[in-house]
Amino acid sequence: MEIHLNRVDYIQVGVTSQKTMRLLPALGKKATQKVAVADHDGIVTCFGMKKGEAVPVFKTLPGQKISRLDLGGAAGTPQEKIFVCSGSQVRGFTKKGKQFLTFEANLTESINAMHVSGADLFVCASYIYNHYCDCKDQDYYLSGDKINDITCLSSENLTRFVPVLACQDRVLRVLRGSELSYDIEVPGPPSLLEQYNKDGGEEILYGTTDGKIGLVQIGESSASTKWEIDNDKKKGGILCIDTYDIVGDGVNDLLVGRDDGTVEIYGFDSASEPTLRFEHVLSESITSIQGGCVGKESYDEILTTTYTGWVTGLTTEPQKAEAGPGDEIRMSKEVQSKVEALRAELEQLQVKVLQGREQYQQTSQSSTAVSAVPVFSINDKFTLCQDDASYSLMLEVQTAIDNLLLQSDVPIDLLDVDKNSAVVSFSECDSEQPNGNFLLATYRCQANTTRLELKVRSIEGQFGTLQAYITPRIQPKTCQVRQYQIKPLSLHQRTHSIDQERPMNRLSLVGQFSFAEIHSWVVFCLPEVPEKTPAGESIAFYFHNTFLGTQLEATYCKGEGHFKSDNISTISILSDVLSKEATKRKINLNISYDINDDSVSHTLKMIHPKLEYQLMLARKVQLIDALKELQVHEGTADFLIPEYRNILDESNNLLVEYKKQPAHLERLYGMITDLFIDKFKFKGQNVKTKVSSLLEILDNYDLNSLLDFFSDA
16 A cells, blocks of 8 residues: 655754654544654743644743653543653643643763653663652662663553663663563664553564664563564664554554654554555654644644754645646645745744844954854764674754864775765875874765765774864854774674684783773773673673674673684784783783684685675776777677676676775785784784785685685795
């Protein structure tokens, strides 16, 4: 069944956070619903639609940034009380706007997730979970990693409330009171949780920062995964989910909002598997999504809020345009009055802008003028993409971006991004100088670009800082800087377990260091490790290399650290960095190694398919120009062998792929060279003089010849 939805923009509020817009319950079956939305200015706005116009019900005064909004009420009554959290405070408003609750949670950090159920309030701040009943403390839990969201299940089959935490370490933690009952591994860092059935039940939906969605059935002692949707088309991360029957077939559809502006509707077939039915792309990230009836009674719609505060509907109401004599489009009186009102509003705004400019000119030229830097919000995300072992940098600004300067003091490659329409130019760098740059690139954005996505690939062992200087199109000119750390083992990603059967190399450290000190060194070396020192006396983390597929196990406690990897180069990088960090703190380390020679051939065999593919791609690309010349000269390509004809047919795709992967072959050569040097470094031999011979073998690549060279050297 095809779904036809038309876009309608209602109002714009300030910059919004994730899950800060909800629809209040309807008074009748097909009646329109009121909308409650909260923003970073601390304002809660509640409005309804009347004759096509947004009519405010109430609007609170500005205050501290609001990070979440939820609806609640006594059990068995309409859930129409509005709860918002800002800082460590939770406030409650009636549907008319009267404030009836101010509750100070007395947390040292700001609340970033909240769930309300009857008299029970569940809040989370970074690593801390708190449960309050009638504003009295009930339960407390300290999580092992950052908490991104919370929901709480209750149903006839459950004897108690079951709180579920979405944690950054790819785990859903299910609690019993103040204790961890069990956890569920999910395929990516979960960004949000949503109950599948709003009236209760044991099923919860989760969305991940890398764009995957899943449904899990939660029990009191165990859970089962019902289905998962992969992110094959490399769309944005999930920011919001809702369930609503938009199709009208009696089955709730799945509504999804992503951080690249994509709105999706998934329907369910007879096998209860979700199928994509509708997709619409807005220009900003979708922070909240709800299904309901807002614009006109009896017409269902999907309501979204975007990062910059636009409340936008995708409605089933058809666009009103009637064909008249001579195919001219006649507007109804309602639409005509709306257009006239918009024109009048536009004229008023133009007058206000002119007055504001004049006032600014006068005050800036007066003797008592004080320079004020305009403040603007930036939403940024720097994440490792597992599929192509690159880092994705997403920047979103509340106003149009004029230009972006990227500066890096470590060697990184900029990769092409299809969605990026900005013009990039590179400046020469002198990396030999102290504090020199390896990359200086400027992106000049087209008008009205508020969102920019970039991709970079780093080299393991090289670490430093990537800085982004963002300049928006506002006067007076101002710029904000964002910093992103490129870590020594930057291409490693957290995983739940590793293959213990692989040939492993071991690195052991013993010394007078505390648990917090060695944890800070691991945080410095590896991504996705929580900055907070874990509870307990020891910890184990598992990682896999997204580029090569090799793995790493890190186990450490006070005075002792053990690292295992099937890649010698990983052990070498860890050894160098950890000993430098210990030297900085004047701590003596006793370092021991256990090197497994079989791991070298194992790593080379893992590199082999990638290297073979890149060599073949490079050879094909080299042949394209010559084959095209032959084709022009002969007037046909029929005389060529099928392999060459295939290269000509695929030439555009081959060139695009080659362009998307700059320096890929050089990267693989570099990894093999490092592996060769590291293998003999642990034996106390310097083989840098033999690198030229190694490169000759790589130029005439054969896996067996390479394995022989490594074993004979």
